[in-house]
Amino acid sequence: MATKLYPWQEDIWHQWQQLIANDRLPHAILCAMPEGTGRDKLVQYFSDTLLCLTQGTEPCGFCHSCDLIQSGNHPDLHWIKPEVEGKSISVEQIRQCNSWALESSQFNAKRMIIIEPAEKMTESAANALLKTLEAPPKNCQFVLLASSLHHLLPTIRSRCQTWQQPVISAEVITQWLLETEELTVNTQSIILNRYLPLAVKSFYQDxxxxxxxxxxxxxxxxxxxxxxxxxxxxxxxxxxxxxxxxxxxxxxxxxxxxxxxxxxxxxxxxxxxxxxxxxxxxxxxxxxxxxxxxxxxxxxxxxxxxxxxxxxxxxxxxxxxxx
Ligand SMILES: [Zn+2]
The missing domain is CATH 1.20.272.10 (Zinc Finger, Delta Prime; domain 3)
Incomplete structure (x- = not known):
């Protein structure tokens, strides 16, 4: 697959692989990770793995499902974002999610519903989602992406297993940018960008x-x-x-x-x-x-x-x- 994870994501990914291998995945995962950590990449790779028809702990990259993901047309993958950037995720969008959650998979495998950013759900949208999370449909995996936990209803948080990206050290960020971009960065720029590697990268490249x-x-x-x-x-x-x-x-x-x-x-x-x-x-x-x-x-x-x-x-x- 095109996606290779960032070095600071490997720990979480190995733990998720264990959950997949042991069939112990919670039906809803909440990734409380700021933008700038590459959270999309982690969740995309997770989703690719679950949708892959080999049902292993990595996407194979060759099956029909992996092909559809690469062409951006997988019918069981729903990535919900605000219809207008920066605005809310509406109750209508979440009702549509709830109906996808109840449908059966096109490939007799998992369905993925990813909500990003989850804190942008209106209160009625969050309440509509809550009903589905309380009685999770079989073989439907929810992933909520949020920058912080504060803006999410406690009832939503309590229905999800929360994962956080530990703070990424200045050494890891410096090393990664040197190896991948041949960029030499100073500590001030890392602190200024709140230890978020992709923000540091953009700080220099843009x-x-x-x-x-x-x-x-x-x-x-x-x-x-x-x-x-x-x-x-x-x-x-x-x-x-x-x-x-x-x-x-x-x-x-x-x-x-x-x-x-x-x-x-x-x-x-x-x-x-x-x-x-x-x-x-x-x-x-x-x-x-x-x-x-x-x-x-x-x-x-x-x-x-x-x-x-x-x-x-x-x-x-x-x-x-x-x-
Ligand atoms: Zn595959």
Whole structure:
């Protein structure tokens, strides 16, 4: 098969293989794993294995079922995502899942229903799924993919066996990127991308590290001058969406640490000079206030994409010279 798992997934995969071999798979698996760990690949490989007609612990890659998976046309594989990216998974979509779950397999084998991201199910969608999980149809395997467990109904969680990806070490990420992409990465970029290997990869390959540097330098100039030229910062932030605000939030958190005399565990561990300079030139009260309002602003922008982001960001930046 085309899919080869990532090195940090091998432990979980071996445990799943044991469950498959011993016929002890729970009918619903909840993968509580952030995006950026390659969770899709793990679940795809699991699904390929269960649908393969050889019924082994790896997909054979040659049977009719494996052929259909490769052509993206397997009738027993249903991967449910929001109909519009970023929106909810509707109750109608879950009702359709429930009806697939009750159908018989086209190949007299398993049916796979994968829901991603499970936290995007509306409450009525989650309740509709719950009914099926409470009385699981035979030979139907559910997999729920979620970034965190917090947004899922406890009743859904209690009906699934939960699997989490353990934190992937900086050494594993560094080694993997060197071997597969010939990329040399620094520790700051790994911390900045929350130890998520695919996010680190994209940080370098999509030139986000350049944008990160630009943002830091524009922001430093902006908040340290009495003129407060917000245009460059806002322009960079609009290009980056939430990621840019997340980096700024980390920066403000590092500045607060410096002001409190904490000099270890900074996210921006390679930007000591910038952090030191900002910690000296902006009052700790103002940094604290701006840190809180930035996090509120991020939440608002995520919840209400229609808001005037440019205006709100400009207002937030002007608060730095408002005192
Ligand atoms: Zn096969």
């Amino acid at each position: 030139k986000k590290q350049v944008s990160h540097q630009q943002l830091l330098s524009h922001f430093s100039v902006c908040v340290q001058s009495s003129f407060c030229n917000t245009a460059d910062v806002v322009k960079t932030l609009l290009k980056l969406e939430d990621e840019g605000l997340c980096w700024l939030s980390y920066l403000l958190s590092d500045i607060q640490k410096r002001q409190l005399g904490i000099v270890t565990d900074w996210i921006h561990c390679d930007e000591k000079e910038t952090v030191e300079r900002l910690a000296k030139s902006i009052s700790s009260n103002l940094i604290y206030k701006q840190y809180l309002s930035l996090n509120t602003l991020r939440q608002q922008l995520n919840d209400h994409p229609g808001l005037n982001k440019e205006l709100l960001l400009t207002q937030w930046l002007f608060e730095f010279i408002g005192e």
